[in-house]
Amino acid sequence: MNSSIGSQNPKSESSNIVTLNVGGELFQTTQQTLTLAGPNSILSNLFSSSNSNANIPFFDRDPQLFSIILSFLRTGNLLSKSKEFNLHDLIVESQFYGIEHLLINSLSNPSQFNPLNLQKSMLLPLNGRDIPSAISTTSIGSVHVAHGSKVTSFDWSLTRKSTILTQFVAIDSLLALSPDKAAAGATDFSGLQIIDLEKGFVKENLNWVNSTRSSSTVQAIGSSNEHLFTCFESGRRNSNAIVVYDLLGDFRPVIEIARNEIYGAEFDCTTIPATKLNWISSYNLLMASGSHSGPTGVLGSIKLWDVRSGNSIWEMKETVDCFADVSVSSSSSCMFKVGINSGEVFFLDLRKLTPESEWVCLGNRAKLINAKKEGLGCKVECNGSNVFVSKGGNLELWSEVLVNSSRSGENVVEDRVFKKTLMGRAKDMNGNRITNLRFGGNKMFVTRKDEQLIEVWKGSNEGL
Structure with missing residues (x-):
């Protein structure tokens, strides 16, 4: 923020009306309106008791865009004339004033x-x-897309795009952990990788140690608020398991569930590795499902797992x-x-x-x-x-x-x-x-x- 020397007090003792100079144009509003910007915004912090005698604050920014920002704070909605401006420009201004979170809530709210x-x-x-081989989204509407060995990310407004090259030849499973972080895996490349999408490097490389000491490929990824779930299969395809990781800490393994060891002709639908993992928040259960196409048709299995105990509480075999x-x-x-x-x-x-x-x-x-x-x-x-x-x-x-x-x-x-x-x-x-x-x-x-x-x-x- 740049300041200029002025003689007008932005707030008198008898009024909470404040004056701002944006790009040479004067705007008047109230302290209550600026407070709606949130405690981390430069707007809401302008008129604290410690600087009540400050001069008129000056922002070397576009006044037309600021008029949209100010109206947005007053009403909670963007003016119809905001359609005349590029959305990316409005986002840049909202970031400068520290109110992008309000814009996200207005334009991309799941409700x-x-x-x-x-x-x-x-x-x-x-x-x-x-x-595209896999896509994953965040709650604010940003989306990550795996295509070939690359991951392309679009921000919540879909106006900014970035692409990184991963270590995989192809990506089969992708899960957004945040707007700038994702978990990725492949059925023909060992390990689950936690990727920093903004900086383009692997933060963590997680592997499952199976009984044959072979590679461990990823078949499915899921998550709850606390845990990251990954179904691994050994490179020889004779064992599989779901590993539960601590999502809030350092991705340490918490528990291993659904382990299957396949010997010779013992294969049946209950030993099929999970290719889809859904967390059921209202029941605190993990749904794991997988299917296999064979000479007799397609067979499948669906299980509900209590992650805390590591026990399966319900199972259905799909044979018809x-x-x-x-x-x-x-x-x-x-x-x-x-x-x-x-x-x-x-x-x-x-x-x-x-x-x-x-x-x-x-x-x-x-x-x-x-x-x-x-x-x-x-x-x-x-x-x-x-x-x-x-x-x-x-x-x-x-x-x-x-x-x-x-x-x-x-x-x-x-x-x-x-x-x-x-x-x-x-x-x-x-x-x-x-x-x-x-x-x-x-x-x-x-x-x-x-x-x-x-x-x-x-x-x-x-x-x-």
């Missing part, structure tokens, strides 16, 4: 996510020729219509899958889970007979209580509807009703097969087979 109003709004380009993909909604206490043969959506109520629990079909039950891998490649991901399912290049939204307990009919199961909605406009549909679905801030990110671009879906009535 603003409206699944019924989403439509494809922009495309994010990648460097090079490699297509195995999942093409499976996910959990912690807020609605449900597990969802897409059947690989039928292509239909199923659910399990976690509140009534027993060893005898069976999937409940939400779609066309008649398709369960003689179906032939209609669900191959389908994806299912939960965001809050909303369930998103990809069918080829199209997207379905499944939402629970509250009804009277006396109602009965199709898709009504023990008072739980799920309604299907097709997403997007006509021009958003029927593209290449969807390969990834992720959610961050108030946006949804989509990748498609053989396409280098990242689709960004957000509300049609949103501003910048």
Whole structure:
């Protein structure tokens, strides 16, 4: 901040009106308004009791952009004329004044996510020729994309992009730990790497010591608020385990669970390594799922693990219509899958889970007979209580509807009703097969087979 000499007191004893000089233009506001900038902002700290007799503060910044900033502090919303300015310029100004956190909360708040109003709004380009293999997001809407041996990161506003070259030939698993840090692994390269995406170097290289002392490749990564979960498989593919690391400390291993040692013909679906790890926060349980394609079809296993004790508390063997993909909604206490043969959506109520629990079909039950891998490649991901399912290049939204307990009919199961909605406009549909679905801030990110671009879906009535 630069100061100029002036004669006017910014605050008199009888008023809290303050005056600022920004780029040669004078602005008047109140101390209460500037305090809304937060304790770490240079604006809220201008008029403390220690400098009450200071001269008019001078900022050598753009006054037009400051008018947007000041109006934003007054109302909590960006003026309509802010659309005339480049969003990146507004972000730079918000960083200078120390209020970027307020801008993030206004423009990328997860509470603003409206699944019924989403439509494809922009495309994010990648460097090079490699297509995305994995993507991961943060709660504020920044996104990391693995493509080939590279990771490209977009900030929360999607206006700033950076790309680093990793030590992997290709990356199969990626998990955002923060806007500038991620965990990455590969199925053909040993170790889990914690990468500083801003500086482009490996902070930690985590490995699993298996019984054969061979390499340990990564099959899946997940996390809770406290722990990082990684499913490793030995290079000889005869052993696997899930290692739980301390996410808040120095990534030290806390416990090893789900260890399998495979000898000869003893292989069955219970020894399949997990290829997806979902943390169920409302139950403090880890869901681990994996499948394997063999001569008799696709077999799979889903287990729920108590990480504190290291014990499996529930298991389901998938032998008939195995999942093409499976996910959990912690807020609605449900597990969802897409059947690989039928292509239909199923659910399990976690509140009534027993060893005898069976999937409940939400779609066309008649398709369960003689179906032939209609669900191959389908994806299912939960965001809050909303369930998103990809069918080829199209997207379905499944939402629970509250009804009277006396109602009965199709898709009504023990008072739980799920309604299907097709997403997007006509021009958003029927593209290449969807390969990834992720959610961050108030946006949804989509990748498609053989396409280098990242689709960004957000509300049609949103501003910048």
